[in-house]
Amino acid sequence: xxxxxxxxxxxxxxxxxxxxxxxxxxxxxxxxxxxxxxxxxxxxxxxxxxxxxxxxxxxxxxxxxxxxxxxxxxxxxxxxxxxxxxxxxxxxxxxxxxxxxxxxxxxxxxxxxxxxxxxxxxxxxxxxxxxxxxxxxxxxxxxxxxxxxxxxxxxxxxxxxxxxxxxxxxxxxxxxxxxxxxxxxxxxxxxxxxxxxxxxxxxxxxxxxxxxxxxxxxxxxxxxxxxxxxxxxxxxxxxxxxxxxxxxxxxxxxxxxxxxxxxxxxxxxxx
Amino acid sequence: xxxxxxxxxxxxxxxxxxxxxxxxxxxxxxxxxxxxxxxxxxxxxxxxxxxxxxxxxxxxxxxxxxxxxxxxxxxxxxxxxxxxxxxxxxxxxxxxxxxxxxxxxxxxxxxxxxxxxxxxxxxxxxxxxxxxxxxxxxxxxxxxxxxxxxxxxxxxxxxxxxxxxxxxxxxxxxxxxxxxxxxxxxxxxxxxxxxxxxxxxxxxxxxxxxxxxxxxxxxxxxxxxxxxxxxxxxxxxxxxxxxxxxxxxxxxxxxxxxxxxxxxxxxxxxxxxxxxxxxxxxxxxxxxxxxxxxxxxxxxxxxxxxxxxxxxxx
Numbered sequence: 134x135x136x137x138x139x140x141x142x143x144x145x146x147x148x149x150x151x152x153x154x155x156x157x158x159x160x161x162x163x164x165x166x167x168x169x170x171x172x173x174x175x176x177x178x179x180x181x182x183x184x185x186x187x188x189x190x191x192x193x194x195x196x197x198x199x200x201x202x203x204x205x206x207x208x209x210x211x212x213x214x215x216x217x218x219x220x221x222x223x224x225x226x227x228x229x230x231x232x233x234x235x236x237x238x239x240x241x242x243x244x245x246x247x248x249x250x251x252x253x254x255x256x257x258x259x260x261x262x263x264x265x266x267x268x269x270x271x272x273x274x275x276x277x278x279x280x281x282x283x284x285x286x287x288x289x290x291x292x293x294x295x296x297x298x299x300x301x302x303x304x305x306x307x308x309x310x311x312x313x314x315x316x317x318x319x320x321x322x323x324x325x326x327x328x329x330x331x332x333x334x335x336x337x338x339x340x341x342x343x344x345x346x347x348x349x350x351x352x353x354x355x356x357x358x359x360x361x362x363x364x365x366x367x368x369x370x371x372x373x374x375x376x377x378x379x380x381x382x383x384x385x386x387x388x389x390x391x392x393x394x395x396x397x398x399x400x401x402x403x404x
Numbered sequence: 405x406x407x408x409x410x411x412x413x414x415x416x417x418x419x420x421x422x423x424x425x426x427x428x429x430x431x432x433x434x435x436x437x438x439x440x441x442x443x444x445x446x447x448x449x450x451x452x453x454x455x456x457x458x459x460x461x462x463x464x465x466x467x468x469x470x471x472x473x474x475x476x477x478x479x480x481x482x483x484x485x486x487x488x489x490x491x492x493x494x495x496x497x498x499x500x501x502x503x504x505x506x507x508x509x510x511x512x513x514x515x516x517x518x519x520x521x522x523x524x525x526x527x528x529x530x531x532x533x534x535x536x537x538x539x540x541x542x543x544x545x546x547x548x549x550x551x552x553x554x555x556x557x558x559x560x561x562x563x564x565x566x567x568x569x570x571x572x573x574x575x576x577x578x579x580x581x582x583x584x585x586x587x588x589x590x591x592x593x594x595x596x597x598x599x600x601x602x603x604x605x606x607x608x609x610x611x612x613x614x615x616x617x618x619x620x621x622x623x624x625x626x627x628x629x630x631x632x633x634x635x636x637x638x639x640x641x642x643x644x645x646x647x648x649x650x651x652x653x654x655x656x657x658x659x660x661x662x663x664x665x666x667x668x669x670x671x672x673x674x675x676x677x678x679x680x681x682x683x684x685x686x687x688x689x690x691x692x693x694x695x696x697x698x699x700x701x702x703x704x705x706x707x708x709x710x711x712x713x714x715x716x717x718x
Binding site: 284 | 510514518562
């Protein structure tokens with residue numbers, strides 16, 4: 134019944150929806166705010182999150198404490214509130230000095246950034262989303278690291294590998310098997326959360342642009358449909374990417390990747 | 405390294421491993437109560453003892469996988485884990501400890517191969533990452549070592565595709581790739597199916613014959629008797645007795661050694677008995693089947709004869 138309504142009710146106006154999808158501001162919003170926003174904030178989130186997880190599991194109480202406070206702070210604040218607050222930081226600190234702490238009187242300032250000019254820049258929004266994401270990623274990465282058998286660390290140590298090498302070359306690659314699926318989830322959630330960038334008055338973003346066309350033309354529903362379709366497309370692509378990644382990090386565990394299987398049979402055939 | 409040479413000069417006359425009064429406790433439970441042990445270059449020492457006797461812990465103390473609470477251990481003149489600065493001991497940094505471990509190979513009960521790397525990558529990893537050996541060079545050496553442990557045909561397999569015995573042999577090759585002075589084996593065959601034990605012991609025997617210094621924790625009496633230069637029997641955190649295998653295994657002086665060895669023999673005998681019982685059972689079952697077959701055949705033959713007689717009578 135829903136399908137038939139969708140196909141026959143002229144108010145759906147699929148043709149207009151498709152047109153909206155291809156409008157230049159919509160495309161620009163899609164690429165800049167939504168796609169770039171997702172990629173950028175996830176890079177910050179995953180990178181910082183893994184570092185936070187390693188710190189949290191470190192023997193050093195200071196590092197552990199910093200990581201705990203970070204996670205506690207950013208997990209407690211709703212993203213929308215965080216972005217809105219960050220957007221208003223310019224009110225408190227109009228100019229950001231880069232230099233030695235407490236070194237202004239001695240002239241030890243290397244440069245200045247105007248926060249007001251920055252606050253509606255996309256980069257600042259991406260930073261905000263990334264910082265928030267890192268708090269969640271830290272917990273995911275921590276679970277992944279803890280899932281790796283302790284014998285792996287011991288084997289690497291017995292070979293003379295330093296703690297850093299042991300972590301990055303032996304433990305993290307195995308932890309990725311556990312980290313990737315929830316990270317895929319987080320990425321897909323992030324695609325949708327880029328629509329929150331509006332809180333910092335960033336308007337080059339998919340949903341704001343489609344909505345703007347909708348209100349301007351009074352064709353609100355088709356405009357929303359256009360946004361829905363784009364989100365569906367992006368998330369479908371992401372899911373394919375995720376399953377590829379899972380296969381890569383799953384190598385050596387249970388199911389053998391196709392390529393390796395081919396290599397193996399070739400080697401056996403050669404012998 | 406600081407002046408550890410004063411207490412342990414590095415000449416051939418001096419043991420490769422020199423441990424004095426090593427103590428270790430886990431949560432107040434004393435596992436090692438003052439172990440003294442010397443291992444000469446090229447010597448194969450087997451540590452025997454009931455579980456919980458501290459032999460595995462002592463092995464792990466040698467390469468600092470466990471920190472010791474008291475005493476000192478030198479390997480090739482290096483004081484393990486500490487630096488002696490004018491009589492007081494200072495902890496080495498993690499990096500310095502890592503450097504000390506490079507010269508000591510270790511094989512674990514559960515192999516601990518890196519599951520996300522192929523056999524070849526497992527062997528190449530440490531030389532390239534730790535010693536900075538060139539990749540091509542490390543590869544050639546790795547293939548050589550894999551050949552040596554009888555796995556020259558499996559460089560691209562993942563550990564999960566190998567049997568336990570094969571995995572343990574890869575683990576031995578991985579340790580050898582660092583050109584260690586000393587090899588530690590922590591119950592290398594106790595996680596293996598009985599039919600896979602032999603292949604691993606053979607590799608270890610070859611290694612011993614090649615002159616490698618080895619400390620082996622194992623319950624394999626046959627290996628201890630044939631390969632070990634010296635057997636050390638430990639119980640409850642102390643060395644009870646030590647000496648050539650012929651003395652310790654076949655003519656133990658201490659009651660504790662005797663009771664452990666007789667228990668081991670009983671277990672071995674029980675194992676053998678179980679095998680004999682299974683074989684006998686199988687043989688009996690086969691005989692029963694054969695007998696039933698023969699009876700059936702005779703019955704059939706009789707029936708045929710009867711039928712023939714009947715036709716002839718007609």
